[in-house]
Amino acid sequence: MSPPAMDVKAEGLRQLERAERLLDVGSSMPRGARAPVHKSLEQLFGEARVRSQTIGSIGSGAFGTSGLPRLLQSPQAQRLEKQVADFSLTPAPGVGAGVGGLTSTGGQIDDHPSLGLKEFFALRHERVILETVEEAQRDCLRSCERHSFERIQADWEDAKAQILSSMSPQRLGHAAVALALQGNSGNGPVSAASPQDGPIIDLMLAEPMSQQLVQRVAQLSCASCPAYSEEVMECWNILGQELKSTPGAVTCGSIWYLQTRFAQEVKDLVYHSADSHLGGIPDAWSLVRAWGRTKFDTANFPSTTAHVWYAAFVAARAGFVSLLMELPQRAAPCADRCPMLRAVCTLMAQRLQSTTPACQPSPDFAAGSQEVDSADLLRADLAEESNGFHDVLVSLLLGRSFAFGRLPEATVEDWIWYRLHSVHISTKGDDQSPEFSQQFEAFRQQAASLPPSHYDPAATGGPSTSGIGSMEGSVALAATASIQTLNFVKVLLLTAQFGRALQQLASQDRSLRGVSLHMALVLQRAGTLDALAGTDTPLNVSALLCDYAANFSCRDQLQYFRALDLPDRVQALQKLLLRGGAGASDELLGYIDGNGRHRPGLLERTLQEDGMGDQAEFVDLCARSGRQACQQGQYREAIRLLHFGRCFSEVLHVLCRCLRLPIWREEVSSAGGAAQDEAAALAQDIQRFFAIYERNLDRYALSSQVWGVARKLYGARMFHALCDRGQPEAALDVFDREQLLPFSSGPAAEEYDDEVWTEYPRIVSDYVRILRHAAGQGTVATMALQERVRQLQSFLAVRCTRLVLGQETSAALAGLALCC
Structure with missing residues (x-):
């Protein structure tokens, strides 16, 4: 169409x-x-x-x-x-830039009288693109800011949860106590050491063990934790009475502390009372009478038999031995209505005298006790009217249990005093007998089985309703009613459970960790820990000190190690050297220059200045630590420590072991950044020490065979590294210079075969790769390439029964043979 x-x-x-x-x-x-x-x-x-x-x-x-x-x-x-x-x-005249009136750079375009169509639309297109890019950038920045804020917020929530979960360490159980004692792992932040720790260690090293030394250490220790200074001093007072060499003496020290503490409470109350009516210097009877008048709110004390037995209990509880013997006469005529008062007071005085440190019962006490036997106590128990203070004394002397809920204003200290006396009475003071160990351990387990809140009713918001043993009422220590009290620690110390006491002390507050260390050092110095080795929870003072000192710098740690015995100090130094990071640092050990010489580090100078050792001890310590580090796979530390220990041949063996590690044949990137950094640092150390030992072969008296093996392995490592980096020419130069494959037969070639046999398959594989690359690029003459292939085939033919190649390598070698 x-x-x-x-x-x-x-x-x-x-x-x-x-x-x-x-x-x-x-x-x-x-x-x-x-x-x-x-x-x-x-x-x-x-x-x-x-x-x-x-x-x-x-x-x-x-x-x-x-x-x-x-x-x-x-x-x-x-x-x-x-x-x-x-x-x-x-x-048009009078019209601004408006829409499209700006160029792409943001400036006016009025300097151009007219623009054609193409120029106009070009400028308009550029401006649209610029605005689009700027909007995309703004969106990207807003997205990054939002993502960063969300990530920071999540990190803060995690950190806040950890902080809040660690704010109540006293609620942790015994399983978590070890976490409170652990220190810095070596990679975390370093804290500042307490200024009181150094003087305490100096005192422990300079002065012999004595009560004066304990008091000076106690004062410094209390100054390190002002918030707990009063209660820490009470703990030190308990500990000061228990620094004995036998379990029986330790329990006697606890009894003595409880009695003197109660006597001091009686004196404080009486002296501060306006109605005491004391004249001159009051004796024990005047104090007891004034105490009784205050407690019973009466002006005539004693006026009843209950007053008399209360006076007897107070005299026994305060340790007034002489007053117990004189009480029947002092409390007359009311004492005449208590026919068994003399017998009970006499036996109780003898009981107190037997537990007094460094004292033995006098003949008068022995003579008086012969007039009283258990039948008299039983008759007194049946004849007397029901009275709590009478019953507690008779039950104690008869070795029976007693319900402390019947005793007005009973405290945990009263119960501990009663149970400690019961242990001594039932075993007749023989702390070597099995009965003593059994009863004492049962008592300690009973005291430790109750939660800390039982000894501190204020921590639970009110009095406790459960009792100890047969106790029915609530009890509390007479120390303080604050929530953050150390009452449970005091109970553990009074029952000679030093390991648990120090663990509880360290877990309750971070500021008390130094106090627990000070007490542990004093207990070890006095030999008390050895005396209770079979009955108490083992306490490793060396581990406690090392864990505590790990929070501080290396210089501070070396100062703490002075407090240890020589075997423990050596182990602590080895642990510090093997900790990694700061352990094998130049600051601690010293710097090694390119010629293998070193400048003394902090450890060597400290050993010499403080008299802890000399150059020989430093060398021996480094050698032993280096061998242990090699066994644990800490090769970087092992190389440095063995070099400082002058074990140069062993350094070469460690270098050979490092060069055989699989990290050089595997992809390290799959293991993460930490593995890559560790591999890179190890490679630098290998290169550095190989260069040092190459310059000092004669000086270090190295074996030619060991050095030859190390050189072969190091050459193979360089050869593989150059192949992996795509440098075949440099790799081929290393191959020829180091003769990685012994093409020429002879004793020298056979000498290294067994040592480097495991490296041959990979060397052959990389060598075949290089030959294929040379054949493809035409960088090697045909005659030379044919000669290399022929030598390789001859080498493999001789070792075909032992050397197994991969399928890819075999195929590549066959292709080379056909091409050449």
Whole structure:
């Protein structure tokens, strides 16, 4: 079907008029404004191009080849072409930049009087792209800020949860006590040592063991924890009475402390009472009478039999031995109504005298006790009226249990005093007998089985309702009612459970960890821990000191180690050296220069300055620590320590072992950044010490065979590293220089075969790769390549029964043989 005929002249005139109208409209628009004229112009030009193509194809039939030129040469067409060519967009007067009035760089375009269509739309396109990129950047920054805030918030929540969970260490059980004693692992932050620790260690080293030394240490120890200074001093007072060499003497020290403490309470109350009516220097009877008047709120004491037995209990509880012997006369005439008072007081005085430290019962006490036997006590128990203070004394002398709930204002200290006396009475004071150990251990287990809140009712918000043994009422120590008390620690100390006491002390508050260490050092120095080795929870003072000192710097740790005995100090130093990181640092051991010489470090200088050892001891310590580090796989530490220990041949053996590690054959990146850093650090140490030992072969008197093996392994390591980095020429130079594969037969070649046999498969594999690369690139002459392949085949033929190659290597070698 032929296209319809077109009146070209009429169509041209119509398009010309349309273009003129559009030009008139467009010239009045502001520059950069997107008016309908632009769309119309684009449509007009598009239609003109289509029609020009259509006219060119079909005009030859209607007008011939000269029809189109004649149309374009008309005056109207020429005028229209000129106007379109000169068409530009200019801003109208008074119109700002507005839309499209800025260039792509954000500046004004007023310096251009007019812009053509192409320039205008180019500037507009650039501005749109710039705004899009800037908006994308703003969105990215907002996303990063939001992500960072969420991550910081999550980290803070985790840290806050850990802090809050560790704010109540006294609620931790015994299973978690070890965590409270553990110190810094060596990679964490270093804390500042307590200023009182150094003087305490100096005192322990300079002065002999004595009560004066204990008191001075106690004062310094209390100054290290001001918040607990009063209660810590009470703990030290308990400990000061228990520094004995036998279990029986330790329990006697506890009894003596409880009696003297109660006597001091009686004196404090009486002296501060306005109604005491004391004249001159009061004796024991005056104190007891004043105490009784205050407790019973009466002016006439004693006036009843209950008053008499209360006076006897107070005299026994305070340790007033002489008053017990004189009480029947002093308490007359009320004492006359207590027929068994003399017998009970006499036996109780003898009991107190037997537990007095460094004292023995006098003949008077022995003579008086012969007049009293158990039958008299039983008759007294049946004849007397029910009275709690009478019953507690008789039950104690008969070795029976007693319900302390019947005793007014009973305390845990009263119960401990009673039970300790019962242990001595039932075993007749023989602390070597099995009965003593059994009963004493049962008593200690009973005291430790109750929770700490039982000894501190204020911690639970009110009095405790459960008792100890047959106790029915609530009890509390007479020390303090604060929530953060050390009552449970005092109970453990009074029952000679030093290990548990120090663990509880360290776990209750971080500031008390130093106090627990001070007490442990004093107990060890006095020999008390050895005396109770079979009955108490073992306490490793060396481990306690090392864990505590691990929180501080290496310099401070060395100062703490002075307090240890020589075997323990050696073990502590080895642990410090093997801890890694700071353990084998240049600061501690010393710096090794390129020639293998070293400058003394902190450890060596401290050993010499403090008289803890000399150069020989330092060398021996480094040698032993280096061997232990090698056994534990700490090769970096082992290399340095063995070098300081002058075990140069062993250093070469460790270097050989490091060069055989699988980390050089496996992908370390899969193990994470830590493995990569460790491998890189080990590689640097290997390179550094290999260079040092290469310069000092004669000086270190190294075996040629051991050095040859180390050199072969080190050369293989360099060869593989260069192959992995894509440096075949350098790898081939190392291969030839170090003769990694012994192509020439002889004793020297066979000497290293067994030592480096495991490295041959990988060496052959990389060597074949290099030959294939050389054959493909043409970097090696054909004759030389053939000679290398022939030597390799001869080497493998001799060792074909032992050397197994991978399938890929065998195929590559076969391909080389065919090519050559």
